[in-house]
Amino acid sequence: MYLYRYVDNYDGISEEKYKIIKETPKGFWLSICFGLFGEERDVLSSNKKWVKKHTMEHKRFAFENKRDAMRQYRCRKAAQVRILLSRLRNAERHYQQAILEDETYRQRDEESYARVVYHRNKNYLYKLEHGEHAKEFGAEGFLKEEEMMI
Numbered sequence: 501m502y503l504y505r506y507v508d509n510y511d512g513i514s515e516e517k518y519k520i521i522k523e524t525p526k527g528f529w530l531s532i533c534f535g536l537f538g539e540e541r542d543v544l545s546s547n548k549k550w551v552k553k554h555t556m557e558h559k560r561f562a563f564e565n566k567r568d569a570m571r572q573y574r575c576r577k578a579a580q581v582r583i584l585l586s587r588l589r590n591a592e593r594h595y596q597q598a599i600l601e602d603e604t605y606r607q608r609d610e611e612s613y614a615r616v617v618y619h620r621n622k623n624y625l626y627k628l629e630h631g632e633h634a635k636e637f638g639a640e641g642f643l644k645e646e647e648m649m650i
Contacts, residue, residue, distance in 0.1 A: 503530060503562035506573035513573065518549075518562050527552040530562070 503518045518530040530549045551561040563569040 501564070502533070503528070503564060504566050504569040515569070516562075517564070521548060527650040554604050 501520045505516045505518065506513050507516055517533045519533050520528050521531050521550075522529040528551050530551060531547060532549075541542060555562045558572070558575060560572065563572060
């Protein structure tokens with residue numbers, strides 16, 4: 501007997517076929533089967549997987565028929581889309597908050613820069629009036645803007 505499960509791959513969706521090696525009261529021992537040139541082969545016997553028997557379908561690993569396996573795959577993908585959309589909305593909201601915070605910091609920095617320039621110029625004017633360091637300043641008595649950068 502076989503169990504089926506659909507999974508993602510690079511090309512789209514692929515079907516995995518598991519051979520039931522042993523059934524226990526609580527679950528199954530499975531081995532994945534690969535089709536090579538139309539014949540089925542078991543993977544190494546060391547590649548066994550035990551899965552629990554679940555009465556709830558949304559927790560089952562694999563199904564007896566392909567239709568149920570595809571239905572479960574669709575449910576898993578719908579849950580994945582729901583989760584990722586929620587994460588995307590959170591990321592967009594946080595991104596917008598970061599933009600607003602950055603704008604706030606930029607405004608604060610501009611205000612702070614303006615205060616520093618004002619106080620520097622006021623200090624320079626005082627020095628000019630008293631004849632100190634007159635040669636360091638331009639014709640108007642102020643430093644050029646690139647020289648005033650912090």
